Amino acid sequence: MTVYYTKMREILCKIGMVNKMNNKKIKVLHLELDEHLGGIESFLYNLYNAIDREKVQFDFVSRSDNPAYKSELTELGANIFKVYSFKNPFKYMNDLKQIIKNGEYDIIHIHKNSAANILPFCVTNKFKNMKVFVHSHNTKPSVNGCTSVLHNINKKFLYDSANKHFACSQVAGEWMYGKNIKFRVLRNGIITSKYRFNKEKRKIKRQELNIPNSAFVVGNVGRFAEQKNQKRLVEVFDEVKKLNPNSYLLLIGDGNLKEKIQLYVKEKNIENVKFLGVRNDIPDLMMAMDVFVMPSLYEGLPIVGVEAQAAGLNLYLSNTISKETQLIDSVKWFDLNESNKRIAESIKIEMIDDEERKCRNDDVKNHGYDIEQTAKELLYEYEECLR
DSSP, rough: OOHHHHHHHHHHHTTTTTTTTTTEEEEEEEEESSSSSOHHHHHHHHHHHHSSSTEEEEEEEHHHHHHHHHHHHTTOOEEEEEEEOTTTHHHHHHHHHHHHHHHHSSSSEEEOOSSSSHHHHHTTTTTEEEEEEEEESSSOSSSTTTTHHHHHHHHHHHHHSSSEEEEESSSHHHHHOOOOOOOOEEEBBBEEEEEHHHHHHHHHHHHHOOOOTEEEEEEEEOOGGGOOOHHHHHHHHHHHHHOOSSSEEEEEOTTTTTTHHHHHHHHHHHHSSSEEEEOHHHHHHHHHOEEEOOOOOOOOOOOOHHHHHHOOEEEEEEBBOOOOOOOSTTEEEEEETSOOOOOOOOOOOOOOOOOHHHHHHHHHHHHOOOHHHHHHHHHHHHHHOOO
């Protein structure tokens, strides 16, 4: 695939379909960054890190004063614009309209978990000479009930309002656009080299966290929300500790349910659970882990699942997560209807060989999940759409 995109780009340049003569950057506005670090935020940061910034300028919209990766993205040259919350839709749309008008963007790239909110498309439809990309990142809305109803009502409007349609997985695309509808799966690439196992980093990180080298460490990364199901993970970990008392659980992330789960851990007197908050050292923390457990109620194709495989971990995922998440044979599946004890018993309590962890990193890269490849493919899509 890499060769194909490189060759196509060379051909387009030769026949003048890529605007290379005046060195004008393609200006792309991404919607939008959240204050909580999630899959979309990680994907966008990795993408802007890897894409050719001599050819593309990324800017971002957020409803937060302090969105995830704010300082890192601005250091890379991005502008981040604040818009009003959805509570006042007219103010939100006016803010977005002014940003687009002043920025003279070539492309608006809208990242969505559902079609429930179509306000951005109501704005972009007013700019007839601008291209719109829509990108599905999930398989269910964060809130059920009327959100699901709105999603089904708005799907056609969303699809018709965009020039290009992407998804992080086949199931995420079918959820957003419908079955037998044309869209393209764009892999959630990561910086695979950052996740290549390093024994020294594992040792240092465990020392920082006061975790013995002999301990068995279970990990999870995600915002504390109903979808991520961390309370169930804590219950399963309680059973793991009965099998191996020298076990630790690392919970990385923030969110509305964090305090509630912290209180539950305290009430149940479950020891060795560490709440680490939002971190910028995820690769090193994964090196300190032995297994990665994800009992999510639903997922499109979680980037942390790709990262955990690249870190060489054994993964245990609920069968409500997209099966496309499995890139290599280190992934095992469990049913959320099973008992906590049975799920715990399925988790292999073992240390993985150092060389095996490094080989798994190579395997993930060979499956096309390195961000360099994703960036080349998306740059081609931007250029092809503007020719």
